[in-house]
Amino acid sequence: MPTSIPKEELMAPGHTACHGCGATLAMRYVLKAMGQKTVVSVPASCWAVIPGAMPFRTLDVPMVYTPFAATGASISGLREGLDIQGKTDYNVVGFAGDGGTADIGLQGLSGAMERGHNVFYIMYDNEGYMNTGVQRSGSTPYGARTTTTPVGKERDFKKENKKIVADMMIAQNVPYVATATIAYPEDLIRKIDHAKAVHGPKFIQILAPCPTGWYYPPEKTIEISRLAVQSRMFPLYEFIQGKFYLNKSFKPIDVSEYVKAQDRFKHLNDDEIDNLREYVNERWNQLLEWEKIYSEQKA
Numbered sequence: 001m002p003t004s005i006p007k008e009e010l011m012a013p014g015h016t017a018c019h020g021c022g023a024t025l026a027m028r029y030v031l032k033a034m035g036q037k038t039v040v041s042v043p044a045s046c047w048a049v050i051p052g053a054m055p056f057r058t059l060d061v062p063m064v065y066t067p068f069a070a071t072g073a074s075i076s077g078l079r080e081g082l083d084i085q086g087k088t089d090y091n092v093v094g095f096a097g098d099g100g101t102a103d104i105g106l107q108g109l110s111g112a113m114e115r116g117h118n119v120f121y122i123m124y125d126n127e128g129y130m131n132t133g134v135q136r137s138g139s140t141p142y143g144a145r146t147t148t149t150p151v152g153k154e155r156d157f158k159k160e161n162k163k164i165v166a167d168m169m170i171a172q173n174v175p176y177v178a179t180a181t182i183a184y185p186e187d188l189i190r191k192i193d194h195a196k197a198v199h200g201p202k203f204i205q206i207l208a209p210c211p212t213g214w215y216y217p218p219e220k221t222i223e224i225s226r227l228a229v230q231s232r233m234f235p236l237y238e239f240i241q242g243k244f245y246l247n248k249s250f251k252p253i254d255v256s257e258y259v260k261a262q263d264r265f266k267h268l269n270d271d272e273i274d275n276l277r278e279y280v281n282e283r284w285n286q287l288l289e290w291e292k293i294y295s296e297q298k299a
């Protein structure tokens with residue numbers, strides 16, 4: 001079937017990720033959309049390990065390792081340095097996990113966006129600190145079992161709702177903000193193309209399912225990321241210079257279909273799934289409201 005996905009491969013097939021890793025596909029599609037003239041900054045995370053040890057490398061573009069909290073600071077510096085050398089046509093991309101974005105890197109991210117650097121910040125959201133053994137992050141959804149929210153007699157699963165960094169970036173009025181997932185690569189690539197047309201900071205949050213930490217069979221990664229969108233657990237939207245678009249072109253499914261496909265939610269009883277359903281509905285209504293408010297503002 002013909003697709004609009006660029007043929008160019010900037011990521012080699014050899015890497016050290018687990019089978020079915022959604023984060024590897026996220027990087028592959030991001031690079032296809034970015035092209036060869038790209039510099040990537042990666043903090044401590046699974047992606048710090050995936051390329052392998054020198055002299056091997058998985059990416060066909062320069063990549064900088066940065067400390068866990070410093071993605072925002074590093075892309076600011078890379079951008080300024082490249083601009084001074086006249087290399088203004090290079091894309092500078094921070095590529096960080098949800099722990100490195102929603103939690104420890106949030107300050108650096110917010111600073112880079114506020115200073116208005118012409119950079120991309122991609123958050124690959126596997127909803128946990130996976131590289132260090134599946135710990136809870138601020139981006140882990142309500143109900144999930146992680147190794148720091150284990151489910152024993154106490155039913156100590158994650159009790160707080162997901163911290164949504166894309167929403168925070170909209171509140172900060174970042175010129176381009178979007179959510180995407182690997183189940184819809186053409187949508188993902190189109191969003192990066194839209195972002196490229198915006199001069200200034202760009203933030204894209206990509207849902208990247210993790211079979212190892214979400215406890216589902218590796219061959220189900222694409223299906224799970226599709227269910228996340230259809231169940232509205234992970235809505236797809238775009239905020240472009242003050243305009244907000246919510247993708248409503250999916251046939252909605254009940255949240256239980258998403259939850260039941262992953263063992264990280266296996267322990268949830270009907271009341272707890274109801275809590276999740278209520279949260280999902282409230283959030284969807286809030287996004288519909290935003291669409292209205294932003295279109296009125298711009299009218």
Ligand SMILES: Cc1ncc(C[n+]2csc(CCOP(=O)(O)OP(=O)(O)O)c2C)c(N)n1
Pocket residue numbers: 044045046047068069096097098099100101126128129130131132137
């Ligand atoms: C300051 C600091 N604290 C803790 C660590 C240990 N550490 C390395 S990777 C990681 C988890 C990263 O999680 P996330 O950003 O979500 O990426 P993922 O591993 O899920 O790809 C942690 C805690 C570190 N490298 N530096």
Ligand code: SF4
Pocket residue numbers: 016017018019020021022023024046126130131209210211212213
């Ligand atoms: S733990 Fe998850 S995110 Fe990390 S490499 Fe394995 S599948 Fe990918």
